[in-house]
Amino acid sequence: xxxxxxxxxxxxxxxxxxxxxxxxxxxxxxxxxxxxxxxxxxxxxxxxxxxxxxxxxxxxxxxxxxxxxxxxxxxxxxxxxxxxxxxxxxxxxxxxxxxxxx
Amino acid sequence: xxxxxxxxxxxxxxxxxxxxxxxxxxxxxxxxxxxxxxxxxxxxxxxxxxxxxxxxxxxxxxxxxxxxxxxxxxxxxxxxxxxxxxxxxxxxxxxxxxxxxxxxxxxxxxxxxxxxxxxxxxxxxxxxxxxxxxxxxxxxxxxxxxxxxxxxxxxxxxxxxxxxxxxxxxxxxxxxxxxxxxxxxxxxxxxxxxxxxxxxxxxxxxxxxxxxxxxxxxxxxxxxxxxxxxxxxxxxxxxxxxxxxxxxxxxxxxxxxxxxxxxxxxxxxxxxxxxxxxxxxxxxxxxxxxxxxxxxxxxxxxxxxxxxxxxxxxxxxxxxxxxxxxxxxxxxxxxxxxxxxxxxxxxxxxxxxxxxxxxxxxxxxxxxxxxxxxxxxxxxxxxxxxxxxxxxxxxxxxxxxxxxxxxxxxxxxxxxxxxxxxxxxxxxxxxxxxxxxxxxxxxxxxxxxxxxxxxxxxxxxxxxxxxxxxxxxxxxxxxxxxxxxxxxxxxxxxxxxxxxxxxxxxxxxxxxxxxxxxxxxxxxxxxxxxxxxxxxxxxxxxxxxxxxxxxxxxxxxxxxxxxxxxxxxxxxxxxxxxxxxxxxxxxxxxxxxxxxxxxxxxxxxxxxxxxxxxxx
Numbered sequence: 001x002x003x004x005x006x007x008x009x010x011x012x013x014x015x016x017x018x019x020x021x022x023x024x025x026x027x028x029x030x031x032x033x034x035x036x037x038x039x040x041x042x043x044x045x046x047x048x049x050x051x052x053x054x055x056x057x058x059x060x061x062x063x064x065x066x067x068x069x070x071x072x073x074x075x076x077x078x079x080x081x082x083x084x085x086x087x088x089x090x091x092x093x094x095x096x097x098x099x100x101x102x
Numbered sequence: 103x104x105x106x107x108x109x110x111x112x113x114x115x116x117x118x119x120x121x122x123x124x125x126x127x128x129x130x131x132x133x134x135x136x137x138x139x140x141x142x143x144x145x146x147x148x149x150x151x152x153x154x155x156x157x158x159x160x161x162x163x164x165x166x167x168x169x170x171x172x173x174x175x176x177x178x179x180x181x182x183x184x185x186x187x188x189x190x191x192x193x194x195x196x197x198x199x200x201x202x203x204x205x206x207x208x209x210x211x212x213x214x215x216x217x218x219x220x221x222x223x224x225x226x227x228x229x230x231x232x233x234x235x236x237x238x239x240x241x242x243x244x245x246x247x248x249x250x251x252x253x254x255x256x257x258x259x260x261x262x263x264x265x266x267x268x269x270x271x272x273x274x275x276x277x278x279x280x281x282x283x284x285x286x287x288x289x290x291x292x293x294x295x296x297x298x299x300x301x302x303x304x305x306x307x308x309x310x311x312x313x314x315x316x317x318x319x320x321x322x323x324x325x326x327x328x329x330x331x332x333x334x335x336x337x338x339x340x341x342x343x344x345x346x347x348x349x350x351x352x353x354x355x356x357x358x359x360x361x362x363x364x365x366x367x368x369x370x371x372x373x374x375x376x377x378x379x380x381x382x383x384x385x386x387x388x389x390x391x392x393x394x395x396x397x398x399x400x401x402x403x404x405x406x407x408x409x410x411x412x413x414x415x416x417x418x419x420x421x422x423x424x425x426x427x428x429x430x431x432x433x434x435x436x437x438x439x440x441x442x443x444x445x446x447x448x449x450x451x452x453x454x455x456x457x458x459x460x461x462x463x464x465x466x467x468x469x470x471x472x473x474x475x476x477x478x479x480x481x482x483x484x485x486x487x488x489x490x491x492x493x494x495x496x497x498x499x500x501x502x503x504x505x506x507x508x509x510x511x512x513x514x515x516x517x518x519x520x521x522x523x524x525x526x527x528x529x530x531x532x533x534x535x536x537x538x539x540x541x542x543x544x545x546x547x548x549x550x551x552x553x554x555x556x557x558x559x560x561x562x563x564x565x566x567x568x569x570x571x572x573x574x575x576x577x578x579x580x581x582x583x584x585x586x587x588x589x590x591x592x593x594x595x596x597x598x599x600x601x602x603x604x605x606x607x608x609x610x611x612x613x614x615x616x617x618x619x620x621x622x623x624x625x626x627x628x629x630x631x632x633x634x635x636x637x638x639x640x641x642x643x644x645x646x647x648x649x650x651x652x653x654x655x656x657x658x659x660x661x662x663x664x665x666x667x668x669x670x671x672x673x674x675x676x677x678x679x680x681x682x683x684x685x686x687x688x689x690x691x692x693x694x695x696x697x698x699x700x701x702x703x704x705x706x707x708x709x710x711x712x713x714x715x716x717x718x
Contacts, residue, residue, distance in 0.1 A: 025702050098695030 009050030016043035030085065030092045034078045041071045103154045107182045108167045109147050110192060110235065113140040114228035121221035130216050137220030138203040141227055145196035152189055161185060161582045164237060178298060183237030186579040190435055191234035191367055194442050198359045199227045201562035205450050206351040208558035209457060213349075219259065223355070226252035230360050234367060239288050239298040242368075246284070246332070249361045250277050256356060257348040269347035276341040280331015284368075287324030294321070304374040311378050318378035325372055326382060326389075333365030333419050336393040340647050342416055346408040350453030353408060358415050358449050359442035366422045366438050370431050373584065377429075384514070387427020391521040394420025396645050398528030402535065403642040406463045407452050410536055413644075414489060415445055417525060421504055424522060428515065430507030431584040437500035443573045444488035444497055447566035451481035454559060455540065465536060470545030479541045481563045486533040488570040490607045491526055499574030501526065505603055523606050530610020538618035 016039055023036025045067045052060020082092060089096050117140030121133060128136075155163060162185040169179040184192075203223060210219050229248025236242035258270030292298050294317055295306040311318040329335070334342035345357050356362070369376060369386065376383040394417045401413035418441045425434035455471070455478050456463060472479040488497035505526075509519040616622045628634060640646060668676075692703070 021705060025698050025705070028698075094697050097697060 003053070004050075006050055006054045010047060013043045013047040013050065016040075016046065028093050028095055030082050030094050033094060034075065034082065037078075038071055038075065041067055041074075104151055104158075104163050104184070105165060106147060107151055107163075107165050107184060107235065108180075110144050110151075110182075110196070111228045111231040113144045113147070114224040114231070116140060117224035118221050118228060121217050121224065124217070126215070126217040128217060130211065133217045133220055134207040137224060138200065138207050140224055141196060141200040141203045144227070144231070145193075145200045148192050148196045151184070152193055155184060155189060156579060170240070175296065176292070176298075178238045178240035180241060181237040182235040183300070184235065185583050186581070187367070187370060187435060187583045188234050190439060190578045190580060192231060194439055195227060195230050195234065195360050198442050198446050198566075199230075199355060201565055202351050202355045202359070202446060202450065204558050205354075205453070205562040206349075208556045209351055209453055210349065215259070219256075219349070222252055222255045222259070223352075226256070226356060226361070230364075233364060237300060239291070239300060239303070242300070242371075243285070243288060246328070246364065246368075247281065249356070249364065250274065250281065250332075253277070253345070253356050253361055256352040257345045259348050259352065263347075266347040269344040273341040273345045276338050277331045280328045280338055282327075283324050283331070284328025287321055287328065290317070290321050290324060300371060304372065307375055307378060313378055314380060315378070318375060319382055322372075322375045322379040322382040323385075325368060325375065326386060329365030329368050330389060331365070332368075333362050333423070334416050335365070335389050335419060335423055336396065337647075339393060339397070339416050340644065340651065343409050343412045343644065346406070346412050350408065350449060350456060353412070354446045354449030354453070357412065358445035362415060362419060363422065363438045363442070366419065366426065366434055369423075369426045370435055370584075373426070373431055376426075383427055383429070385427070387424050387508070387514075387518055390420040390423025390425075390427055391518055391525075392420075393417070394424065394525040395521060395528070398525050398532065399641045400644050401532040402528060403638055405466055407455065407465050407468075407536065407540070408449075408463060410465070410532060411445070411448055411452060414448075414529065414532065415441075417529065418445065418489070421501060421522065421525070424508060424518060425504035428504075428508045428511045428518065430504055432578065432580045433500065433503035433507055435580055436578055437497075437504055439576070439578065440488065440496035440500040440570075440573045443566055444485045444495075444570040447481050447563065447570050448485035448489065450559075450563055450566065451478045451485060454478040454481075454563070465539045468540045469543045470541070472541040474545075475541075477560050477563055481567055482537050482541065484567045484570050486537050488573075489533045490530040490611060492607060492611075493604055494571075494574075496570055496573035502603060509599065523603060526603070527606045527610040530607040530612075531614045534611045534614035535618050538614060542619055 020036045020038075020040030020043060023039065024033055027033050027036060045064045048060040048063045048067070050060075052058065052063075085097070086092055117136050120136055121128070162183060165182045165184075167180040167182070169177050171178065203220070206219065206223065210216055213219060226249055229245045229252060231245070233242055233245030233249060236245060254270050254274040257273050258267045260266050261270075288298060291303055291307075295303050295310065297303050297306060307318065307321075331338045342357060342362065346353055348357075376386065397413045397417035397420060401410050401417060404410045404413060418437070422434045422437050422441070425431070425437060455468070455475060458475055458478070459468060459471075462468065484495075488495040491498040491501040501522075505519055505522045508515055508522055511518065613623075617625060629638065643649065
C-alpha cells in the first residue's frame with residue numbers, strides 16, 4: 001500500500017493548528033472559540049497519529065485516545081461554562097469578560 | 103543592715119514591674135497598695151539605714167552590688183555610695199515620695215489609667231534613688247535619664263489632649279540639650295582623668311588640675327549645662343511652667359520636690375570641680391540670681407494656680423544655685439530639703455483645690471474658699487509662709503543661711519545678697535497674692551462643692567504642714583561631705599542686715615495684703631499706663647523666652663528642614679520612584695482583560711521562544 005508521506009500529514013496538522021489558533025484569536029463568540037480549540041487539539045492528535053504510523057509505534061495512537069478523552073471532558077466543562085456565562089451576562093461575546101483589566 | 107541599701111531602688115522597681123506587667127488588670131485597691139507600699143517599704147529601709155549610718159559615725163559607706171560592664175580599666179558598677187549628702191536626698195525622695203504616693207492614691211482614684219500612673223511613679227522613684235545613690239557618674243547618668251523619661255511620660259500622662267503631648271515633648275527636648283552637654287562632660291572627665299567613679303574622679307581632678315585651668319573650666323561648664331537643664335534654670339528654664347500639664351501629684355513629686363533639684367545635687371556632689379573653676383562657680387551664682395528674679399517677676403503676673411507655683415519653684419531653685427555659687431553647699435541642700443517639704447505641700451494643696459473646684463485653674467475665678475476648703479487653706483497658708491521665709495518656718499532658716507553666705511562672700515557678694523533679698527520680697531508678694539485671691543475676698547458663687555479630701559489626701563497634707571513648719575530645726579549631716587571650703591556656721595552679720603532679711607518678706611506680704619486683701623492700693627490704677635500693660639505682658643510670657651527660642655532655634659530649624667526637603671539625595675530616590683511608577687504603568691496597560699489578547703501574547707511568546715531555539 002502506498003503510504004502517505006509524513007510531510008503531508010504534518011503539514012495538514014500544522015494548517016489545522018494554525019486555523020484553530022486564528023479562530024481562537026479572532027472569534028468573539030465563545031462557542032466558536034471552543035470549536036477552534038477542538039480543532040487545535042485534533043491537529044495535535046493528527047500529528048501524533050502520523051508520527052506513530054511513520055515509526056510503527058503504538059504510543060502515538062494511545063496518546064490520541066487520551067487527547068480524545070481530554071477533548072470530550074473539556075467540551076463538557078467548556079459548554080457548562082458557556083451556559084453559565086450566557087445566564088449571567090446574557091451574551092456569548094468574549095470581550096464582555098474583561099474583569100481582569102489591570 | 104547597711105548592706106541592704108540595694109533594696110532602696112529595688113522595691114519601687116519591683117512595684118513598677120508588677121504594675122506594668124499586669125497591664126492595668128489589677129483592681130485599684132491592690133494597685134494603690136503596691137504603688138504606695140513599695141515606696142513606703144523603701145522609706146522604712148531608708149530610715150533604718152539612716153539611723154544606723156548616723157550611729158556608726160563613719161564618713162561614707164560603699165556597697166557594690168555587681169559590675170555593670172567591664173571594658174579595660176573602665177568598669178562602672180551598680181555600686182551605691184552613702185554619705186551625708188545622699189542620705190539627705192534618699193530620705194527626702196522616699197519620705198516625700200511616699201506621702202505623695204499616698205495622696206495620689208486618693209487624687210487619681212477616678213482616673214481610668216490608675217495602674218499606669220503608679221507604675222510610672224514607681225519607676226521615677228527607683229531612677230531618682232539610683233541617681234542620688236550612684237557612686238559613679240555612669241550610674242548617676244542612668245538615673246538622670248531615667249527620671250527624664252518618667253518626667254516625659256508623666257507630663258504627657260493625659261495624652262488624649264495633644265497640648266499635653268507637646269508640653270511633654272518640650273520638657274524632654276529642652277532637658278536633652280542639657281543632658282547632651284552633661285554627657286560630653288562625662289566623656290571629657292573620663293578621657294582626662296581615666297575614671298568616672300565620683301570620689302576617685304574628684305581626687306584625681308584636685309591632683310591634676312590647677313585652679314582655674316582650662317580643663318576644669320570646660321568640665322564644670324559642661325556639667326553645669328546638665329544641671330541647668332534638669333533644674334530649669336536660665337537659659338533652659340522654659341520647660342518647667344509647661345510641665346504643669348501633668349497631674350498635680352506629678353508636679354509635686356517631680357517638678358517641685360525631687361527631680362528638678364537633681365541639678366543642685368549634681369553640683370553639690372561634684373563641688374570640688376567647681377571650686378577648681380572659680381569663674382564657673384561664680385557663674386552658677388549669677389545664673390541662680392538672674393533666674394530667681396526673672397521667675398519672681400513672672401510668678402507675680404500668672405493666673406494659673408499651678409503656673410504660679412511652677413515659677414516659684416524655678417525661683418527657689420535659683421536660690422539653691424545662688425547658694426552653690428557662693429560655696430554654701432550645706433545651706434543649698436538644706437534649702438533643697440525644706441523646699442521639698444513646703445513646695446510638695448503647696449502643690450498637693452493646689453491639687454485639692456483644683457479637684458474640689460472641678461479642674462478650675464484660674465485663681466481669679468476662685469475666691470473666698472477658706473470656709474469651703476479648710477484643709478487646703480491651712481496647707482496653703484503654712485506652705486506660703488514657709489515659701490515666703492516667714493520667721494520661724496522652715497523656709498526662713500534655709501533661705502537665711504543662703505543669703506548670709508552670699509553676704510559674707512567677697513567681691514560680688516553684696517550684689518548677690520541684694521538680688522536675693524529683692525527676690526524674697528517678690529516671693530512674699532506672689533505667694534500671698536495666691537492665698538489672698540483664692541481663699542479670701544468674695545466667693546465666686548459658681549462652685550458650691552465640698553472639699554475632696556479623704557484620709558489618704560488629708561493625711562499627707564497634715565504631715566507636710568508639720569514638716570514645713572518645723573523642718574527648719576532638722577540638722578542635716580552634710581558637714582563631712584563639704585568639710586573643705588564650706589562656709590561655716592558662725593556668721594558675722596550686723597543686726598541691721600539681719601533685720602532687713604527678716605523684714606523684707608514681711609514687707610512683700612504686706613504689699614500683697616494692700617493690693618489683694620484690703621484693696622487700699624488698686625491693681626487697676628497700677629495697670630492703667632500702657633507701659634505697665636506691656637511690661638505685664640512681657641513678664642506674663644516669662645520674659646518672652648519662648649518667643650525668643652522660637653525665633654532663634656525653632657524657626658531656623660524649620661527653615662533648614664524646608665530647604666533640605668528636596669536635596670540631591672532625595673531627588674535621586676524620588677527619580678527611582680518615578681521610574682518604577684512609569685514602568686508599572688506601561689506593564690499595567692498590557693493587562694486589558696481581553697481573553698483573546700492574552701491568548702495572542704501566549705502564542706507570540708511561544709513563537710519567539712521556539713524561533714530562538716531554532717535559530718540559536
